[in-house]
Amino acid sequence: MSDWPLEDRGVAYGDGLFETVLVRDGTPLLWEQHLARLARGCRVLGMPLPAREHLEAPLVEAGAGLSVLKLILTRGSGGRGYALPETLEPRLRWRLDPFAPSAQRWRHGVRVRHCRLRLGIQPLLAGLKHLNRLENVLARAEWTNADTAEGLLCDAEGRLVEATCMNLFWQRDGVLETPRLDRCGVAGTLRVTLLERAPIREVDAAPETLERVEALWLGNSLQGLWPVARLDDAEGNPLRHWRVGPSHRPLQALAHEALGYPAITP
Amino acid sequence: MSDWPLEDRGVAYGDGLFETVLVRDGTPLLWEQHLARLARGCRVLGMPLPAREHLEAPLVEAGAGLSVLKLILTRGSGGRGYALPETLEPRLRWRLDPFAPSAQRWRHGVRVRHCRLRLGIQPLLAGLKHLNRLENVLARAEWTNADTAEGLLCDAEGRLVEATCMNLFWQRDGVLETPRLDRCGVAGTLRVTLLERAPIREVDAAPETLERVEALWLGNSLQGLWPVARLDDAEGNPLRHWRVGPSHRPLQALAHEALGYPAITP
The missing domain is CATH 3.20.10.10 (D-amino Acid Aminotransferase, subunit A, domain 2)
Structure with missing residues (x-):
């Protein structure tokens, strides 16, 4: 996936949320619980929750076996200083890596x-x-x-x-x-x-x-x-x-x- | 300046510091105070302070009049989870914008x-x-x-x-x-x-x-x-x-x- 723009509020203020999800053979584990926490975070931060299909899109790239999906959702760019942008366009990025538990x-x-x-x-x-x-x-x-x-x-x-x-x-x-x-x-x-x-x-x-x-x-x-x-x-x-x-x-x-x-x- | 890599610890954890500096005709105001705070932050976070010449490099691009220089210094990439990378390579990014006080x-x-x-x-x-x-x-x-x-x-x-x-x-x-x-x-x-x-x-x-x-x-x-x-x-x-x-x-x-x-x- 692509980089973060220089002015993204994720790096400027830590203005966002993340989830780290265990994926087995393309299926995310405890997925409803991850989605529920992300939804609660979006409510508290005043951000729209991305559509489920966008959050699940990375899973098609997971191969067989165990991987870890890291999703990062930031408030995106804009706003004057700490003030929120008038139009919120959150930015979703992810990466998938192979995983082996200890x-x-x-x-x-x-x-x-x-x-x-x-x-x-x-x-x-x-x-x-x-x-x-x-x-x-x-x-x-x-x-x-x-x-x-x-x-x-x-x-x-x-x-x-x-x-x-x-x-x-x-x-x-x-x-x-x-x-x-x-x-x-x-x-x-x-x-x-x-x-x-x-x-x-x-x-x-x-x-x-x-x-x-x-x-x-x-x-x-x-x-x-x-x-x-x-x-x-x-x-x-x-x-x-x-x-x-x-x-x-x-x-x-x-x-x-x-x-x-x-x-x-x- | 360029973007942040996907895995930068600045966006992942807010693992870094920033300074917002008033610049008049290319000269930064309260510059020693900004550098002192950045140095103290680097000590607390356990990061090397960039050389002064790197922190001052953006100033050559400031034109006449007032601008605001935003410097962001992150711990860079690497490390397993929250653990620090073995080799620290902090990442410095900046932007200059015209400024007018209220x-x-x-x-x-x-x-x-x-x-x-x-x-x-x-x-x-x-x-x-x-x-x-x-x-x-x-x-x-x-x-x-x-x-x-x-x-x-x-x-x-x-x-x-x-x-x-x-x-x-x-x-x-x-x-x-x-x-x-x-x-x-x-x-x-x-x-x-x-x-x-x-x-x-x-x-x-x-x-x-x-x-x-x-x-x-x-x-x-x-x-x-x-x-x-x-x-x-x-x-x-x-x-x-x-x-x-x-x-x-x-x-x-x-x-x-x-x-x-x-x-x-x-």
């Missing part, structure tokens, strides 16, 4: 750490996959060792929110929980799906909560669900280890069913 | 309103002119009547911060004040200049403060300093009127001296 992490789990960065609280934009992602970039830059898979983020008031590009789930006293996302964070499509299919409570929780949970997972619609085997503090020192095993598998199996990934046996 | 506003002042949107608190990014500007876009979309010139923004905890694209100054009990910008907001180059040249205190203030000030101004390095003649609430109903006159002129004259604009006489 399958060994499904079985053995991952090492994660707390990030120092605190997410700003902005309820207007909470849950949306918009193009203002500098916080995620800066949080991801907090570590460079390859054996740390993700970083966990709290909001400015110290509540757990998400990981830099995944949502967070845990089991505490036998109950499945995930952070509420009404102040900041991205409401992942896999999270939406798991909330529909499993009894998961949306809660406010402090980061110390995680040191007392029976099981912890990270997940998104590309990678599926990773059990967490080790949690580090923001300096990389261990806070807690978990034995990855049977207690991690039922929720993982639900997630993987939705994505066409295999269920892992203990 | 000179009648210098004399007669403007009508402004409070915005409903609250800025998220993110000290890491506070003061920078980065590319994550969705909050400004949404705030600017709160009004469409042409006779309202600007909207005032508070942070999530209710402190005054700035206007959508200008900084805020007022005189209270004979003392000049401006909001502190250590939690959010953009530290304008005109604001930096005025803080150096006039006794202005940086303060935390509630929005109701403005109803009791003797004079209120908005300013930036393109427009100079606008006296405020009328302040509205977020529905456009008047909260306070000021007679624009002699009390507004000294600070305005200081600002205009820095930008080569005329001093306005009562």
